[in-house]
Amino acid sequence: LGFVYGTYRFERYRPSKSERAASLEPPPNADQNFVGIAAESLKMARDLINTPANDMGPAELAAAARQLAQRHQADYPEWVGEELLTAKFPAIHAVGRASASAPRLVDIHWSPPDAAALPRLTLVGKGVCFDSGGLDIKSSTGMALMKKDMGGAAVALSLANMLMHAKIHARLRVLVPAVENSLAGNAYRPGDVLATRKGLTVEVGNTDAEGRLVLCDALALADAERPDLIIDFATLTGAARVALGPELPALFGSEETMVGELARIAAIEHDPLWPMPLWAGYDDELGSKVADLNNVAASGFAGAIFGALFLKRFVTETRNWLHVDLYAWNPKERPGRGVGAEAHAVRGVYRYLVERYGRADAA
Numbered sequence: 001l002g003f004v005y006g007t008y009r010f011e012r013y014r015p016s017k018s019e020r021a022a023s024l025e026p027p028p029n030a031d032q033n034f035v036g037i038a039a040e041s042l043k044m045a046r047d048l049i050n051t052p053a054n055d056m057g058p059a060e061l062a063a064a065a066r067q068l069a070q071r072h073q074a075d076y077p078e079w080v081g082e083e084l085l086t087a088k089f090p091a092i093h094a095v096g097r098a099s100a101s102a103p104r105l106v107d108i109h110w111s112p113p114d115a116a117a118l119p120r121l122t123l124v125g126k127g128v129c130f131d132s133g134g135l136d137i138k139s140s141t142g143m144a145l146m147k148k149d150m151g152g153a154a155v156a157l158s159l160a161n162m163l164m165h166a167k168i169h170a171r172l173r174v175l176v177p178a179v180e181n182s183l184a185g186n187a188y189r190p191g192d193v194l195a196t197r198k199g200l201t202v203e204v205g206n207t208d209a210e211g212r213l214v215l216c217d218a219l220a221l222a223d224a225e226r227p228d229l230i231i232d233f234a235t236l237t238g239a240a241r242v243a244l245g246p247e248l249p250a251l252f253g254s255e256e257t258m259v260g261e262l263a264r265i266a267a268i269e270h271d272p273l274w275p276m277p278l279w280a281g282y283d284d285e286l287g288s289k290v291a292d293l294n295n296v297a298a299s300g301f302a303g304a305i306f307g308a309l310f311l312k313r314f315v316t317e318t319r320n321w322l323h324v325d326l327y328a329w330n331p332k333e334r335p336g337r338g339v340g341a342e343a344h345a346v347r348g349v350y351r352y353l354v355e356r357y358g359r360a361d362a363a
Helices: 002-006 033-049 058-071 090-096 146-166 211-224 237-246 255-269 280-288 303-312 346-357
Strands: 078-080 104-109 120-125 128-130 173-181 194-197 200-205 229-233 251-252 319-327
Touching: 002 033, 033 058, 033 146, 058 078, 058 104, 058 128, 058 146, 058 173, 090 104, 090 173, 090 194, 090 211, 104 146, 104 211, 120 146, 120 211, 128 146, 128 211, 146 173, 146 229, 146 346, 173 211, 211 229, 211 303, 237 251, 237 303, 237 346, 251 255, 251 303, 255 319, 255 346, 280 303, 303 319
Parallel strands: 120 173, 120 229, 128 173, 229 319
Antiparallel strands: 078 104, 104 173, 194 200, 251 319
């Protein structure tokens, strides 16, 4: 798998002029079925992340999700534009309404045969296809890589592809809020108070903390079903990168034992996740004088923890919840891993989930 991963090239706009890539004769004990599915899934995530926002906006990301659902005969409802307000996803609509490409929420439902008694598993992926920062606009340097701000959605879809191929013994749901955080006369503003699906009101302390706003509506939808496990993936905070760098996604969760087990399995898969604390002592710093909470903390410290604590407010009915704050990008050249999209957490979380639930396929 490492060899195949290293042959990846993003050639949508400039085909490679190099000679044909070398091939590797698989050793007799290689699980070629797993390698094929994993390589396909990881390539899908990297292609989605590498594609610039002019060709990977909310509509195009939703189309990729729809194609995946059709491939696996999964159900595919979707709410677009004003439908989000009617269906009570006001925070997703608020973040994405200033874009020329309407915001939307993608919802994939898949089950293996005889699934009625199986546990429910829900994946949520942040799909901010470009993040200008909104009215709290980013610098040009800060905006340069914001095509990758839908990396959480790409990872969730990639992981879903592997799980559906393996016919995991769970009823799988995938939620992707797909938006572009743009500037226009109807953009949401600092100081606005937004409604959310959960019924909580949120004061906007910063429009550049938009990922948690689109995720909160999706998490509330997921939580209402009380699945056995919810996992969300998001390029959520720069603070996680300051703490852990680009290679180590931050891992938060509602159950310490579950977090430790996932981290252990991910390390074995050489796809590391680093446990971080959901420190309840900081929770009051998300307070607001005019709303139930603010989308940013008054403190400049512990930004990754505050992002996770914000999301936790919207998961109240489901006991098991995991949050992965990832970078989705490799910033420097290394053997077999060039600069560009990185499908963080897919392999480690896949292995954890098939060990947790079992699978019908040998992959």
